[in-house]
Amino acid sequence: MTGWDLLEHAQQRIGAFWSLTQSQVYRELAAMASAGLVRAGERGPRDRQPYEITDAGREAFAAWAVKPPADETIRFPLLLTVLFGRHLPPPRLAGHLATQRAAHAARLDEYEQVAAALPDGADDIEPYAVATLRFGLAYERAVLEWFDTLPAALRPAPPDDGTGASGGATPTATD
Numbered sequence: 001m002t003g004w005d006l007l008e009h010a011q012q013r014i015g016a017f018w019s020l021t022q023s024q025v026y027r028e029l030a031a032m033a034s035a036g037l038v039r040a041g042e043r044g045p046r047d048r049q050p051y052e053i054t055d056a057g058r059e060a061f062a063a064w065a066v067k068p069p070a071d072e073t074i075r076f077p078l079l080l081t082v083l084f085g086r087h088l089p090p091p092r093l094a095g096h097l098a099t100q101r102a103a104h105a106a107r108l109d110e111y112e113q114v115a116a117a118l119p120d121g122a123d124d125i126e127p128y129a130v131a132t133l134r135f136g137l138a139y140e141r142a143v144l145e146w147f148d149t150l151p152a153a154l155r156p157a158p159p160d161d162g163t164g165a166s167g168g169a170t171p172t173a174t175d
Contacts, residue, residue, distance in 0.1 A: 002048040003029050016107065016136055032057065085154065097154065101147045108140035 032038045037057035041050040
C-alpha cells in the first residue's frame with residue numbers, strides 16, 4: 001500500500017479511537033524503511049510509492065503485539081476547553097459543548113447501526129472487532145451521560161423552537 005492507502009485504511013479501521021495524520025504516516029514509513037521493517041516499491045502514478053512489510057517488519061510487529069499496552073492517557077480536547085471555560089464567553093462554551101454533544105450522539109448512532117447489522121454469532125466470528133465496537137458504544141454512552149450531567153451553568157440551552165417554551169428565547173420589549 002502507499003502511504004495514502006495506509007492512512008485511508010487506518011482511518012476506516014481505527015480512526016474512531018486512534019488519530020493519525022498524513023505526515024505521521026509518511027514519517028513512520030520512512031523510518032520503518034530505514035530500519036528494514038518495510039520495503040519501498042517502484043513509484044507509480046502521481047509519484048505514489050507502495051510499501052510492503054518485510055520479514056523483519058512482521059517480527060517487529062509480533063514483538064510489539066505481545067507487549068503490554070502503554071498506560072492510557074485521556075486526550076479529550078473538549079475537557080481542556082471546559083477546564084479553562086471561565087475564560088470563554090458562556091455562549092461560546094455552550095456552542096462548543098452543543099457541537100461536541102451532537103458529534104458524540106451521531107457517532108453513537110453509527111455504532112448502534114453497525115451493532116444492529118452484526119450477524120448472529122458475531123462474537124465467535126469476529127470477537128476482536130466486536131469487543132472494540134462494544135467499547136465504542138460504552139464510551140459514547142458514557143460521554144453523552146457526562147454531557148447530560150454537566151452543571152447547569154455549562155449545559156447548552158435547548159434549541160429555540162420559536163415558541164419561547166424551550167427556555168432558549170429571550171423576551172423582547174414587544175413580547
